[in-house]
Amino acid sequence: MNSTANEPQPQPQPQQTKRLLRPSSLFTPTRTLSTSSSSESSRSSTPFNPLSTARKFKASLSLEARTRTIVKTKPPALPSLSGTPTKKDPARSKTPGTPRQAEDDPLQDDRSEMDVSRVDPEDVLIDWETVEPVDISGEVDENFLRAAKNSDKNDKVLVSIRVRPSDVSSAWEAQMSAKSIKLLPQHHRNAATVPPLFHFDEILTGSDNKSVYNAVARNHVCAAMDGYNSVIFAYGQTASGKTFTLSGDDDQPGIIPRAMKDVFACIRRMPAREYLLRCSYLEIYNETIHDLLAPPSAPTVQLQGSGETVWLTPLREEVVTSLAGVRAVIARGWAARRTASTDWNDRSSRSHSVFRVVIESRERGDTSGGRQTPGLPSRPPTPGGPRLQSIGGRSVQTSVLSLIDLAGSEKATSDKERTREGKFINTSLLTLGSVISTLAENASKGKSDHVPFRNSKLTRMLQPSLSGDARISVICTLNPDVNAVAESTSTLLFAQRIKKVQLNAKKKEVVDTDALLERYRQEIEELKKRLSEKEKEAEAPEKNRRLSAREQLDESKAMKDLNARIKQLTNLILTSQTVGENRGDESRPASPSKVDFDMTPYQLQQELLSARREIESQATQILALEVALLARPELPPDAPESEKDRLLAEQARNIRELEMVIKxxxxxxxxxxxxxxxxxxxxxxxxxxxxxxxxxxxxxxxxxxxxxxxxxxxxxxxxxxxxxxxxxxxxxxxxxxxxxxxxxxxxxxxxxxxxxxxxxxxxxxxxxxxxxxxxxxxxxxxxxxxxxxxxxxxx
Ligand SMILES: Nc1ncnc2c1ncn2[C@@H]1O[C@H](COP(=O)(O)OP(=O)(O)OP(=O)(O)O)[C@@H](O)[C@H]1O
Structure with a gap:
């Protein structure tokens, strides 16, 4: 598919957005493109990008010093060979960093119309009928969705290497088919040894972002639509192509715009479900988290929670119902991101940026007659505002798709402010590295060493995902130049370590308690019916039942299983009702975790498992009885059938009696x-x-x-x-x-x-x-x- 062919028509935008941004370039951070060195040379680069050119400020990047006066400057000079950034002339004046939005920008004055705290989620749901055909990528079909569901089951991080095109000869030999990469021997420091060969899930070269998206991100986006938390992040040295991979440009949209098209395409392919999409955009700059959708005066975002439950507050979330809405949100975020000209990159990301989409969905249905999940109104407010409720027995599936553009590691630069930022960037990347190392070590050696998640905001925020809660894809970008061999090797080693991290992502579902109770009741009825059938069978005339002792034992065990399950379900109903009764007590809000406990099918499975274990121990007792039974004198071979039946029935009765005695x-x-x-x-x-x-x-x-x-x-x-x-x-x-x-x-x-x-x-x-x-x-x-x-x- 031609990625630009499906480019949607400009949607009606708020006045301010129109003024600032061209719809076609809303996904387009400034990227100077490789034109002469590669096969993609015919690609035209974006001649104008309001985000990158009109918004250069003569201001310091520090928060305090962010000036409120917009000084428009000329766009930075394009590198001589785009795609191959080289260290620039130190005498050349630096492009100062882009500060957050200026005060006179009405976009940032207040919350937008679609701020999640302002809208009723029930009014902004989208489904296959409301998705605009122009908003979708035409490549998501049933086969693809099926394949995506079945792939990535091995619970490992998908690790890919992307080598940026270069105008000078590359120091690396990348083999896409063999999925391996190695340093050319002439650049190896130790001439006596052979450079190591690195293997990864994908090795990608060139400037084609579509193939990159298909290889490294598409499955993860579909997994997110299927209810799994998914994280895709780009890691690599500064100017190695992280932002190009994540955001791309007009000609080569990156992972973020393509992912959003697939999100809408998936919605269109799911006629039975309705969706609520919420976007947030934040950056971690000098170890402080800023909400890119909030005005500059907004307080910084705090990480809250402990262990593997982490949330961010206050964080704005915008409900989006179309691709145009997503574009507007991304454009707002992009305008507020901190980028600056460095020795290596004209528009270097000076922060780690995280674009998140919370995807909530439930089966479509009539909400008018539905009732809200008991207990939910009293649960603590979700950070970020209200969310979809499980109504009328329809459970809500929630997942988060996080697309992360990490700031690039870098050597000391000639600019003081950039050096200070660089220290923060390098420190948090180092922490990420040591967290990954410990996780990999723990996974490969079965250890449980302390993982230093708390040492940086980035790792603390990624803790739930890195602890196995999400499906992860990492794209490590490489600058192939000879003078970047050390950084590239360090990136490859990081990539190797993260491959070892073990994941165990699970779908998150909130079930309507009443619906669950109803399900339990139905199951009990069903089980009771089966039990009475079995009892009838057991009492059938002996001539119809020629069962061996073993079969009789099996039957008795099956009946016990049924009884145990009925008992267990009855207990569960009692627990759920007890939780429900707490509803009336306003002073003591119902515990959401208890509600979840009762409602989650996974928990139910755990219960079932422990019940099975109990049954197994009883089966051992029964086996002991069986041994005793076999030890009894055998019937003479010529004993009449009726005699055998009588004895068998007697034995079975004995066993039942013994079981009753035990009980x-x-x-x-x-x-x-x-x-x-x-x-x-x-x-x-x-x-x-x-x-x-x-x-x-x-x-x-x-x-x-x-x-x-x-x-x-x-x-x-x-x-x-x-x-x-x-x-x-x-x-x-x-x-x-x-x-x-x-x-x-x-x-x-x-x-x-x-x-x-x-x-x-x-x-x-x-x-x-x-x-x-x-x-x-x-x-x-x-x-x-x-x-x-x-x-x-x-x-
Ligand atoms: N695969 C590619 N094909 C063509 N050009 C590329 C490619 N990768 C990167 N570039 C170009 O190289 C330059 C630097 O890339 P980019 O800004 O994406 O690097 P980065 O890793 O995000 O850097 P930083 O960490 O400093 O933000 C940009 O001009 C970009 O357009």
């Missing part, structure tokens, strides 16, 4: 015994706690005493040593003084000798030998005190 045991004894046990545990729990406390105290005392004893032992040992030394000394002294007393006149030991006299020392020593140990005394006192306190005898 009865649980109902009559199991539960009461558990209750008694709980009572006893409650009663004795307190006593046990007191005893345990006393025991602990006694242990502490014992430990203290043991310590004191140890100390005393040491002291005693020391005393003993001293005593021995003194005794030896006294003996020696006695023998000495005995000799002396006979010859000299020493005073007798009974009288106190004067200080300094040898007998004085002897007297001191003797006294020391006889003094009782202070430690022993202290320990005895403590021991006696404890004995008194604890009431034990002794000490």
């Amino acid at each position: 009865g045991y649980e109902d009559n004894l199991g539960a009461p015994l558990r209750a008694v046990r709980e009572d006893v545990e409650r009663e004795w729990g307190a006593r046990l706690a007191t005893e345990e406390a006393r025991h602990k105290e006694a242990e502490a005392w014992a430990a203290e005493l043991a310590r004191a004893l140890e100390k005393e032992k040491k002291a005693k040992q020391q005393l003993e040593d001293e005593r021995r030394v003194l005794a030896a000394f006294v003996t020696k002294f006695d023998s000495l003084t005995a000799g002396l007393s006979s010859s000299s006149s020493l005073p007798s030991l009974s009288s106190t000798p004067p200080r300094g006299h040898p007998n004085y020392l002897l007297r001191v020593c003797r006294r020391s030998l006889n003094r009782p140990c202070a430690w022993i005394s202290a320990a005895c006192v403590q021991s006696r005190a404890y004995s008194r306190r604890s009431g034990t005898a002794g000490g």
